[in-house]
Amino acid sequence: MVRTSHDIPGAAAGRAARQARLWLATVLALLVAPVIALGSAPPASALGNGLALTPPMGWNDWNAYGCNVSEQLVEQTAQAMHNNGMQAAGYQYVNIDDCWMASSRDGSGNLVANSAKFPDGIAAVANYVHSLGLKLGIYEDAGTATCAGYPGSYGHEQQDARLFASWGVDYLKEDWCNIPFGDFSGRSHQQVAQTLYARMRDALSATGHSIVFSMCNGWDSSVQPWNWAGPVANLWRTTVDIQPNFASMLNNFHINVGLASHAGPGAWNDPDMLEIGNGMTATENQAEFSLWAEMAAPLIEGGNVVNPSSSTLSILTNKAVIAVDQDSLGRQGTQVSSSGGHDVLAKPLANGDVSVVLFNETGSTATISTTASAIGKSGSSGYTLTDLWTGGTSTTSGTISASVPAHGVVMYRVAGGTTGGGGGPTSGPIHAVGAGRCLDVPNASQTNGTQTQIWDCNGGSGQTWTSSGGRLTVYNGAKCLDAYANQTTAGTKVEIWDCNGGANQQWQINPDGTITGTQSGLCLDVTGASTANGTPVELWPCNGAGNQKWTVG
Template identity: 55%
Template sequence: MRHPHTRTARRRVVGALAGGLLCTTALAAPALAAPAHEPPSAAPADGLALTPPMGFNNWNSTGCRSEFNEAMVKGIADIFVKKGLKNAGYRYVNLDDCWALPSRDANGKLVPDPDRFPRGIKAVADYVHSKGLKLGIYTSAGTKTCNEAGFPGALGHEYSDAQQFADWGVDYLKYDNCNNQGVDAKLRYNTMRDALKATGRPMVYSLCEWGENKPWEWASDVGHLWRTTGDISDSWSSMLSILKQNLPLAQYAGPGHWNDPDMLEVGNGGMTATEYRSHFSMWSVMAAPLLIGSDLRKASDTTLGILDNKEVIAVDQDPLGKQGTVLSSEGGRWVVAKQMKDGSRAVALFNETGSPQRIATTAQAVGLPRAHAYTLRDLWQHRSYNTAGAISATVPAHGTVLVRVSTDVRWARNPSAVELGLTESPLLEAGRTVALDSTVTDLGRTPAHHVSVKLSGPRGWRVKADSPTTARMLRTGRSLRTKWKVAVPVGTKAGTYDLTLKAMYRSPAGVRADTEVPLATTVVVAPPSGVSSLGDLPWMSTTNGWGPVERNTSNGESDAGDGHPITINGTVHAKGIGAHAQSTVEIYAGKACEKVTANVGVDDEEGADGTVAFEIWADGAKVASSGTLTNAMPAQPISADVTGAGVVRLVVTDAGDGVTSDHGDWADAELSC
């Protein structure tokens, strides 16, 4: 199902779109079984997109604003060259919607907006080509494009428009799905395919059909890539949702025909650097197109460092063209493995959860033959190790460890891989001391010599070892275990802080090695005695389908503070929490509380399509559930016994039907302690 309105003007007005409005990014459950349909074997025999296209698209960073113009596009081409992105493999500089005037000329031709592109599209293409790059353009398989201004679509003008694109020197066409007048998707997209072929100019053909008609089952001989989901947004929940929808489609991808989970959000500001590295890692493991969606004119060194990681890009661009497959995903701990042409495996250990997690697999489990030892290359640390077969790491919250594992006979020249970990993800109260245990485990075939470990925290924290921090030698599978006491200063604000665990050691040949991992810990505030409104208490963490979770207002869906009074079936509630499926709010109860109560339902700010379900969890156990609620229902009471729970989690799901108008309110929500 699809969302009735979105956060950008482009997606608000879509006219007579067959089947409804634009897809959401619903948090789908991981589908590990292969789809019932056999994948089509054919692919365009034109030699294009033999690896996933890499480049830039302006939409996520500029939309239809006036800054989208000739100077900006040329500037992006210059940045590709100056910043080394061209050398990293990025080639396409793609224009999205709003490049044309709202009306065709007297001959039915498209007209570039003279304010944005005073010298026309061909002049821009010539400039981009002069840099050794390629130009892409956008239109829709309907009468108008997706922007609310309604620029001309290509339906009924396919051959004329395709020829214009060819005459301008266009190398890539993104073909959207708005205002399609109910014309069959295969017919619409096949017609443009034939029109592009008729021009004689090679153009990569991107079907932006949102996965509505399962293009992975029929489009491999139509285009070079097809969108598998609705539009991505710059949030962890959106990225995660799209990742889960795209992962099960691995068998349909290959050279010349790729699953497209939409553009990269890396650098747009809505996620952390750790989350952006996960985004980039997982898109690469999925052999997804890598189309930069951030404003490269303002890109930080951190953003460029992610986008320019050539070892990760090599995973995406591997000529074998395999999309990674899911080996496991229990508890949000994902192992995804991708077969590489040289026989190695790229392995992503991806942590969906909000706390550090140990994620483990083996070389044989990811498809490598039995061997005495293996070479393990960490693609973010840019370091090589040896392993006896274990592939394991403590992965930070929302993080990804991406490695490449091979049967390289030269494994012994590398130091052994070691795994670092804390025995728990601590919750700390200011002014108190907590005891923690750390481990350093040798995963390698060779021993680790002169091992030492250090745990450090933010300035002002006291971290003291209560047991040995060194070991003369660790053999395969052996661990150095150290007890620590960590004291948080009085007055420390609630929030997430990093404890950094670092190990130093030597290989048998005397080569120094070190590795470290940031392990998020949360400083919490004990809840007050009595009854408190959950809309007023501190929250440990939140995730939300669209926009932020709101305090004492409805969700609003876009920016913080854009909600309305919480209203369920005509009744207004002064207090509560405004969420949007899929949503989670974690609250520290400190084992001192007894009961959660609320009145829950779908907020009236949405139409008649909302279906949600509410759940209350206590320390990992579900203790209450509302069942499915709709817009037509009044608020329903929900309560749960949370006696002795350290953490209470409030969850809103889409009730299993896909996210559509799912604004869920925890009205009058209270915690009794």
């Protein structure tokens, strides 16, 4: 039996579980922010369609309404978002989920909107949403049928993508139900997912219309999209369907928080939609919103925003917390410590501040503490803490501590000193954002003069770099990244050499994602903007292109 990712909700059942990026980069892809994350696992590279450079923000009907979606609901919600401060706070997408279509395709094989629910059709709804300055999202499935049993996109990917583009759709959520695994004999679920989601990626690309691509495959844990979906989608589900209770939210947090090294601009881990206002307490709602923002997760609200409570609306429109989620550096926050249900998360921000969340998973109020050093701050005798929920400020010489309510958070923005000093040097891969590969020493050679290249990320010793004291070293510090013969001209090869303290072995990791030679002022560059394995790395005048963007660690 094919497992579905959710059941159609009935009046008695309420809402039920839903168990369950063609490469388009141009040579001059601009403004891709860096991600600096610890760990040996390579992050997914960005799809390169220029979309979702910060996590998408919007609304989806499923959590609150299930199959009870309609033209009226979508338009009322769009109007409410336009009027109630959500749009002004950054929410863009108004997303239709399952059950919007008729039970069968038309005579030409096209999807058809359910005429009772959407009497004017999806294009008219898109026009209305666009008239408010918002964007429209829609739902489909990679299988033969959606999770609720409506026609899926399997075998119709190009036709459906063209139809969505013609309607003016801006966002596609593609689910993972009713997959004909029998058509892929001998292939794993992950291999099938890679094939089917790539089909829809290519189909969307071929339309020439900008459509954010969201993969929804959380019920199938074997798919593990964070390991491969960077070049396929803009975001991917990492968890099972969230439910409107603290235990479910906590479960999804625990799954998603360890995947920070795989996320970055245009490529986001998605622990599922927000349940703000759907049944948790105000304290728990505030915790979910804070944790999702700290993890640079998409902020897709799943509740009733036509008639939200004042508490719900105030949480959803907290611009200080939203600014953490939408920060241009694009780093997912990481877990600094976790003990006895007391968690500390830290997220470096583009201006040098660090966002810190103190999270109390337990049922009793607790004091949770960390230090400026632990969150990566150094070089100051005093730091300013801004509480992002109360707006209050305080100062500290290094200790960061608060009394945190049960199931709650305290969230600070920490300013002062420098960022990046805590915890010693960073170590891990250096990712070429434009190519989706890693900075690599060919064949893990340790011969002086070996020119570096890009290669598929594999976690090997020739791809494990340490950034410390302005140097980038490999093989546990045995060799340094080196500009050949102290040359400072365009095309100078970048090689490995015995570390000698020379100026040609000094590198600057910049906030815009570039790495520049301190001696030359030139950028670390993937030759010719190639994305192929074995492409050599050289020095070149900085130009803002995607082949000069790197993420370190």
